Amino acid sequence: MSSIRFDEKDNYIERLEKKIFSQGRPVSGQIDVTYQCNLKCQHCFIKQEEYKKELEFDEITRIINDIKKAGCLWLCLSGGEPFLRKDFLDIYTYARKRGFLISIFTNGTLITPRIADCLAEFPPYSIEITLNGLTKKVYEEVTQIKGSFIRVMRAIEMIKERGLPLVLKSNGMKINRDEILKITKFSEELLGKKRFRCDLVLYPGIDGSKKPCSLRLTPDEILNIQYSDNEMLSLCREQFLHHKENARLKEGYLFPCGLTSFHIDPYGEMRLCSFIKEEYADLKEEEFLKGFIRLYSKLTSLKAKKNTKCRDCKIDYLCRQCPGRALVENGDMESPVEFYCELAHKQEEMKEEVVKKVL
Template sequence: MHEVIASPQEEKFVVARPGARAGMQIPGVMYQELSEAVAGKWPVPAWLVEQARKAWGVDLGGQRSDRAVLVRPITGSGYSRATWELNKGCNFSCEMCYLPERKFQGLPLEEKHRLLTILRDAGVLWLQFTGGEPMIDPDFRAVYEHAYSMGTLIEVLTNGSRLHRPDMLELFMAMPPHKVTVSLYGASPDTFDSLTRTKGAFKRVKNGLVAAKEAGVAVDLTLIVTKHNVHEVEAMRTMADEFAVAWKEFGSISPTYTGDPDPLSAQAPGYLDKSAVFAGCPAGHTFFHVDPHGFATMCKIGRERPINLMVEGLAGLTRLPAVADAQMLRTGGCTGCALSGTCRVCRPMAKAYQTAEAPLDTYCQHGDKESAE
């Protein structure tokens, strides 16, 4: 199995190692040298031996390039990242979920493998597995192994309920993911289980975090802050410091992507993130989202005019930039807004809030007291 991956990334070339956060950018001539070394079954070039030792502490000296390096081809596509809902089904029932429905449906394994080939041929190097809960999909292991073998850097976005299982830990130790990101919903069984509406959820997730740490599987944590767990934020931060290599807080609860307002009732006062100005997004241009049935959209929220990759293949993606640009146009109540230069949400998200008839102060500066005065 490969030690490192060399890949085009938009107009650049990178070398990355599965499981490592750090990578390196190389010129085209070095990418070509690696391609030729792999094709000729020559030793790993001296420059890569030296840099791999410095960056990752791994010794590639004396190894054949075709065994140590996986070279991904130049595709002519500008895509480098994608997210994929393996399945919308979930073993939790969180009240603030952005999915309108959590139906357990998706492609058969053979078609999942074909979809992965399409993603690779589109140039996708970084692929996030999400859901629902991706690790409960019966094909998760087979799909993960297939994506890894194709030279994909995988992030698993999970609720952590299956992370304690030996088969999952063995998989991640043998084929290191780029990231495992676990959502944390509380710091006690009562709060966690109540918020997820799942008995025993906290125990399973806590066991998973302990097991991952002991196994050397690095975990990121996202602390989901709602009005039901805000009293445990400090305790959640303590857990994050103990178990995570990196963590962040997320308190901006949104409607479902179809505009259902129900999740908004979980918003914790004071935890709506209003700090970052929306400065553009590559969704639909260098990044896209795929649902469980193989339909591609610009992102998880902007799902208008989906493209059926299982029917159209790579050709369908040529239409996605125009689809994305159309969804980014300011329409409806946002047309001609004088505050658009400092807006904090993208247009697809604003549309979801507007459809939900959400209070302006949950997404728009016109609802802020300072802006209104």
């Protein structure tokens, strides 16, 4: 199977996605093959649980087969750090041969020439390496591991040399605030446009920990970075000009749209929202599609019980609020998260200026 490049997603794939979704099937999903990691990133939202037994290779391949039967198109393999698993290349190769469009999320520091050569032989759709600093000082302040900066830069070089579909990405936080735009420029010079992704908002841990939120940029800092980069600015402009009102929210449903993706943790528990811990399917016991349909039906039928300001909000299309994030930040799925609310309103205040500036 030939590799489809990151920047070549065309109308055919979009039509295929719509067809899959119209049949009530998942379009995309992520399998975290381990929660173990060789770095200790300060903003990490995953809690390593050494005492829990992770899925064996045979269990993962069985689940992959079930996902394929369900018609899923996109599959992300992630962690933790996926390359810590000695059988990760076997897992990846198996999934690749099953015909998925695969993305690998990695910190890159464990990539060796042998691993890079294997990926070059069977290229994924994309390899996404997190680069949270462009200097040793900042990068290693984030990762808290000495020597990690030179390893990630070597990995980027190896992947680039082999012509693999590399994407760099960053998380904006107080530590690297002054390097985000430099990373953006570095990525564009190295890889070209549309090969960098940056999320300027940090979220709580999936275990409910608020620690990552202590490193958040302020709304003003986020907007200052966002509107200082032409590519980010262009995305903001598109959001302003082409948003659609979400009828489901106005009708009182908690989830604003159909859930088209899933997340499977290293222990075989599948969720449609990683933050809603109690709603899951144990794929060691339940068949994948049956579990997906059960969770989908339950979550998409949930209706609001509170009459919050979110119900009548005119700028909900700008807001990061969702039931799962509200649950871990406020303790319930409906109460507005004030940080997201403030950020959305400050974005809306700049709408006219942003549209004119890009034009």
